[in-house]
Amino acid sequence: MNDNDRFSNLLGLARRAGKLxxxxxxxxxxxxxxxxxxxxxxxxxxxxxxxxxSDKCTTYQVPLLAFMNREMLSQAIGQSRSAVAIEDQGxxxxxxxxxxxxxx
Numbered sequence: 001m002n003d004n005d006r007f008s009n010l011l012g013l014a015r016r017a018g019k020l021x022x023x024x025x026x027x028x029x030x031x032x033x034x035x036x037x038x039x040x041x042x043x044x045x046x047x048x049x050x051x052x053x054s055d056k057c058t059t060y061q062v063p064l065l066a067f068m069n070r071e072m073l074s075q076a077i078g079q080s081r082s083a084v085a086i087e088d089q090g091x092x093x094x095x096x097x098x099x100x101x102x103x104x
Contacts, residue, residue, distance in 0.1 A: 003098050003099075003103065004046075004068065004072070006098055007067060007068070007095060007098050007099070008075070009067075009071070009076075010075035010094055010095055010098065011040070011076040011084065011095070012076055012077060012078070012087065013047055013091070014086055014091040015077045015078065017088070017091075018092075019058070019086060019087050019091055019104075020077065020084050020085070020086055021035075021084065022043035022077060022079055022081040022083070022084045022085075023081065023083075024082075024083055025086070026050060026054060026085070027039060027053075027085040028052075028053075029086060030084065030085040031035065031057065031060050032060070032065075032066050034060060035085075035087045036060075036062050036085040036086065036087060037062070037063075037086050037088060037091075037092035037097055038062065038063050038064075038085070038086040038096060039053060039057055039062055039063070039064045039067050039083065039084070039085050039086075040064070040065045040066075040073070040084050040086070040095070041064065041065070041082060041083045042066070042070040042072075042073045042082040042083070043066045043067065044052055044069045045066070045070070045081075045082050045083065047067060049082075049083075050066070050070070053083060063092070063096060065095070065096070065099055067084040067099060069072045070082045
């Protein structure tokens with residue numbers, strides 16, 4: 001199993017556990033309410049939307065990952081989405097660790 005599969009599986013598990021928020025407005029609200037521990041956006045997100053998420057994450061000091069394209073992200077969580085918020089520190093830590101290992 002490669003890191004992309006592990007990342008997808010963790011996202012799916014977070015969703016089933018109720019620790020994943022999806023949908024642009026809901027994700028932004030999660031950031032503003034300081035519940036989000038990690039934001040994952042698709043790599044093919046539009047420039048304006050990417051900047052909006054980047055600015056919010058910087059302001060509220062939430063880690064931001066652009067990891068997989070929209071199709072892969074949607075398949076991982078079972079919904080057509082291009083941005084998700086992880087509201088659990090354990091899932092966020094595991095996803096960040098996978099991303100660091102994958103990038104190394």
